[in-house]
Amino acid sequence: MEVVSKYHATRDDMEQEQVLVEAAKADPARFRPLYDKYYERIFMYVYQRMDDKDMAHDVVSQVFLKAITSLPKYEYKGVPFASWLYRIAKSEVYQVFRKEQAHRTVNIETAGLGEMMEGMEEDRYAGYAPLLADAVAELEEDDLQLIEMRFFEKRAFKEIGEILDITENNAKVKVYRILERLKKILINKKKTA
Amino acid sequence: MKNIKVNIDRTKPTSEEINAGKDFDKLLGMLPATATVSAGAAAKKSFWKSGWGITSLAAATVAVATGVVLLFNASGSGNNTAGNNGSNGNNNTVDNVRQPSANSVQTPGAFIAPPLAGVDVPFDTYRVKSEKGGKLDPSSGSHIIIPAGAFVDNAGKPVKGDVEVRYRELRDPVDFFVSGIPMHYDSAGTRYHFESAGMVEIAAFKDGKVVYLKPDKKVEIQLASDNSSTAFNLYKLDTNARNWSYLGKDQVTQEQNNNPTQLAEQKIAAKKQETDAVIKTLETERDTKIDAVVKSTVLPDKPLEPKKSDKTKNRFNVLFDTKEFPEMANFKDVVFEVDESQKPFDRGLYGIKWEDVQLLKGTKENTYIVSLKKGIRIEKIDVYPVLAGKNYDEAMKKFNSQMDSYNTALATRKKAEEQLQQQYSKAISEQRAVYQKYQDAIRAEFQTQSVSSQTLRVFQVASFGVYNCDSPMNYPTGGVVNALFTDEQGKQLTCHSNVYLVEKGRDALFTYYKNPETTFRFNPGSKNLIWTVSNGQLYTLMPEQFAGMPVSGEKDIVLKKVEQEFKTPDDMRRYFGI
Numbered sequence: 001m002e003v004v005s006k007y008h009a010t011r012d013d014m015e016q017e018q019v020l021v022e023a024a025k026a027d028p029a030r031f032r033p034l035y036d037k038y039y040e041r042i043f044m045y046v047y048q049r050m051d052d053k054d055m056a057h058d059v060v061s062q063v064f065l066k067a068i069t070s071l072p073k074y075e076y077k078g079v080p081f082a083s084w085l086y087r088i089a090k091s092e093v094y095q096v097f098r099k100e101q102a103h104r105t106v107n108i109e110t111a112g113l114g115e116m117m118e119g120m121e122e123d124r125y126a127g128y129a130p131l132l133a134d135a136v137a138e139l140e141e142d143d144l145q146l147i148e149m150r151f152f153e154k155r156a157f158k159e160i161g162e163i164l165d166i167t168e169n170n171a172k173v174k175v176y177r178i179l180e181r182l183k184k185i186l187i188n189k190k191k192t193a
Numbered sequence: 194m195k196n197i198k199v200n201i202d203r204t205k206p207t208s209e210e211i212n213a214g215k216d217f218d219k220l221l222g223m224l225p226a227t228a229t230v231s232a233g234a235a236a237k238k239s240f241w242k243s244g245w246g247i248t249s250l251a252a253a254t255v256a257v258a259t260g261v262v263l264l265f266n267a268s269g270s271g272n273n274t275a276g277n278n279g280s281n282g283n284n285n286t287v288d289n290v291r292q293p294s295a296n297s298v299q300t301p302g303a304f305i306a307p308p309l310a311g312v313d314v315p316f317d318t319y320r321v322k323s324e325k326g327g328k329l330d331p332s333s334g335s336h337i338i339i340p341a342g343a344f345v346d347n348a349g350k351p352v353k354g355d356v357e358v359r360y361r362e363l364r365d366p367v368d369f370f371v372s373g374i375p376m377h378y379d380s381a382g383t384r385y386h387f388e389s390a391g392m393v394e395i396a397a398f399k400d401g402k403v404v405y406l407k408p409d410k411k412v413e414i415q416l417a418s419d420n421s422s423t424a425f426n427l428y429k430l431d432t433n434a435r436n437w438s439y440l441g442k443d444q445v446t447q448e449q450n451n452n453p454t455q456l457a458e459q460k461i462a463a464k465k466q467e468t469d470a471v472i473k474t475l476e477t478e479r480d481t482k483i484d485a486v487v488k489s490t491v492l493p494d495k496p497l498e499p500k501k502s503d504k505t506k507n508r509f510n511v512l513f514d515t516k517e518f519p520e521m522a523n524f525k526d527v528v529f530e531v532d533e534s535q536k537p538f539d540r541g542l543y544g545i546k547w548e549d550v551q552l553l554k555g556t557k558e559n560t561y562i563v564s565l566k567k568g569i570r571i572e573k574i575d576v577y578p579v580l581a582g583k584n585y586d587e588a589m590k591k592f593n594s595q596m597d598s599y600n601t602a603l604a605t606r607k608k609a610e611e612q613l614q615q616q617y618s619k620a621i622s623e624q625r626a627v628y629q630k631y632q633d634a635i636r637a638e639f640q641t642q643s644v645s646s647q648t649l650r651v652f653q654v655a656s657f658g659v660y661n662c663d664s665p666m667n668y669p670t671g672g673v674v675n676a677l678f679t680d681e682q683g684k685q686l687t688c689h690s691n692v693y694l695v696e697k698g699r700d701a702l703f704t705y706y707k708n709p710e711t712t713f714r715f716n717p718g719s720k721n722l723i724w725t726v727s728n729g730q731l732y733t734l735m736p737e738q739f740a741g742m743p744v745s746g747e748k749d750i751v752l753k754k755v756e757q758e759f760k761t762p763d764d765m766r767r768y769f770g771i
Contacts, residue, residue, distance in 0.1 A: 013433045015347045016347070016656070017433075018347075019345065019347065020408055022349050023349070023407075023408030023409070024408070027409075028221060028224060029221060030408045030409065031217075032217050032655075033655055033656060035215075035217045035220070036217070036438065036440065037431065037434075037438060039211075039212070039215045040208075040211050040212070040438075040439075041434070043206075043211050043214070044211070047206065051198060051200070053206060053210060054214075056214075057213070057214030058214075061214065061223070064220055065223055065224070068220075068224065080433075103197070103198050104197050104198070105197070105198045105199075105200060106197055106198070106199050106200070107200045107203045108199060108200065108201050108202075109201075109202055110201065110202055133199055133201060134199070136199075137197045137199045144197075
């Protein structure tokens with residue numbers, strides 16, 4: 001299965017964006033183009049993980065507030081600015097969960113489940129799809145993140161790596177291992193079903 | 194993992210729902226109090242719905258806010274910021290150098306791929322003195338206002354001297370198609386298609402390298418449009434996200450022109466130029482088709498009418514090969530009488546024993562020459578073939594029969610030629626009538642006005658790229674078929690660059706991504722037109738063929754190969770009548 005991320009940034013894109021970042025460091029008001037560009041994407045990231053739109057909007061506002069206030073410390077390291085924003089978003093989302101102001105939600109698309117089955121490369125698991133959603137919900141948070149980003153948000157391994165601060169290859173290996181674990185969970189579920 | 198809620202195929206939020214919480218100004222207002230603000234989620238009332246946080250500091254900050262923003266203010270649009278040190282020695286920092294072949298502009302990100310090799314919407318190229326900025330006035334009636342000191346390089350350093358600004362406008366389905374700029378918009382998991390009130394692409398270069406807009410500078414684009422609806426939104430093509438970014442709404446204004454006569458004549462001149470080009474194309478097409486008719490019609494050779502012999506005339510018996518003179522193949526015992534209309538015949542020639550006698554074709558049709566040779570002496574005598582008695586009667590009979598066939602074939606060809614002449618004369622007359630009507634209407638319209646106006650869609654941009662005044666919409670409804678697109682030989686087309694549906698009269702381009710397409714949706718009430726590119730070749734289904742499309746079920750849609758080669762978008766517009 002080939003997942004083509006729409007978030008891939010070219011070097012030109014990143015350099016052009018860096019001009020905006022440097023300007024925003026000097027004057028927060030100049031952060032507006034970055035805010036306009038990334039608002040929807042950050043919202044979708046946050047809302048993917050929770051159930052309340054108002055809450056998601058609040059969290060997104062916090063993400064951008066934190067981004068603007070932390071911007072002087074931001075250093076360009078050859079990865080898209082978006083990755084830095086996603087990391088802040090991840091932190092803010094879990095802060096909300098820790099404070100129990102919202103429940104962790106996983107929003108699964110049927111199409112994504114199909115791609116996971118395809119990723120398992122086992123035809124005989126095709127009949128297990130209805131159980132897969134339950135199995136995904138049983139994953140540990142770190143594993144769930146990877147599965148969520150790969151199959152439900154359609155991110156490339158390169159981007160997943162940039163967001164989670166791991167290598168692209170490490171992201172691939174981790175997803176592969178999680179899928180293997182999911183196979184076992186599924187088999188057990190099938191036996192007990 | 195505990196306490197997880199699972200949603201299967203939850204409804205995606207709409208673009209409006211997503212942007213409901215988007216308020217950068219309010220966010221800026223939060224900044225001074227950031228340290229004391231608890232997590233927004235903890236607030237009893239939603240942060241983004243609350244009204245607090247806008248401080249005077251924020252207001253001051255907002256005043257200098259920058260970015261890709263909309264500024265709904267056309268004030269100053271008429272000011273020409275040109276200085277006195279024009280780049281070409283004139284009094285304008287803007288040097289309007291038309292460069293129609295500037296198709297080499299590459300929009301950052303390579304996913305904009307023109308599908309037809311060699312055909313694209315050309316860029317206008319301008320030179321702007323960076324330190325002074327300038328006002329660009331494309332022939333469309335649009336204006337682009339560039340402030341002084343607007344350009345920086347990729348390190349954010351100010352650019353000095355002349356900057357090359359490339360600009361183009363895209364207005365109809367042909368422009369959208371040939372440019373390769375996607376006309377769909379993905380929002381919250383739903384794909385929409387755009388109906389456009391005008392799209393522009395703008396880029397800038399210094400010594401061949403891309404330059405950027407300084408973050409606190411904005412370029413104002415006043416896009417001339419025929420559409421004054423305020424129902425359109427403004428979007429920027431995000432080549433990074435491979436999607437359009439919703440920016441809000443543009444401002445629709447009317448530009449007053451105090452010299453309506455001049456404006457009217459400009460419009461009429463532009464229309465005439467367009468009409469003349471269309472007429473020239475029609476004439477060329479007509480001549481090409483007539484040539485083809487002439488070449489494809491096999492006319493029998495025109496028979497030679499036999500003449501009856503006159504025993505009083507001087508004559509020669511000459512043996513000849515009917516392969517050389519097939520027009521006389523039906524003549525039996527033919528002799529050649531001397532034509533003395535130009536020159537009297539010297540009967541003394543009969544008394545000479547000639548070494549060689551030859552029959553030659555004369556300079557005029559159906560004239561012949563008898564050439565007599567002895568030593569170095571050569572005599573040439575004009576002659577014509579004649580027949581006597583029964584031979585003449587038989588030859589005449591055959592001649593009449595062959596002449597009938599010849600006349601019939603000739604009449605058929607002439608009829609085909611005349612039909613083409615009439616068809617194209619009608620088309621050319623229609624073009625002239627349309628032009629005349631346009632001319633009369635424009636003059637009448639402008640005569641009643643002391644001032645005239647042009648709709649301008651005004652917005653400001655803080656970065657270069659592609660901007661589109663659009664209204665998102667879903668696929669047309671009314672008909673949905675499982676469509677398989679094939680060529681005329683029934684072979685499935687490999688539509689690597691998608692199948693496009695155009696509803697005539699709408700500036701939209703609906704894109705279908707698969708062949709077969711299981712949900713090919715269309716509006717049976719529209720004048721629909723399909724085209725696609727398969728292996729570099731354009732195929733189409735014209736509206737008259739589309740008209741019989743069933744509104745449900747399965748359908749093999751046969752697309753016809755477009756033989757005509759397009760060199761410009763106008764060529765394609767003329768072909769499809771757009």
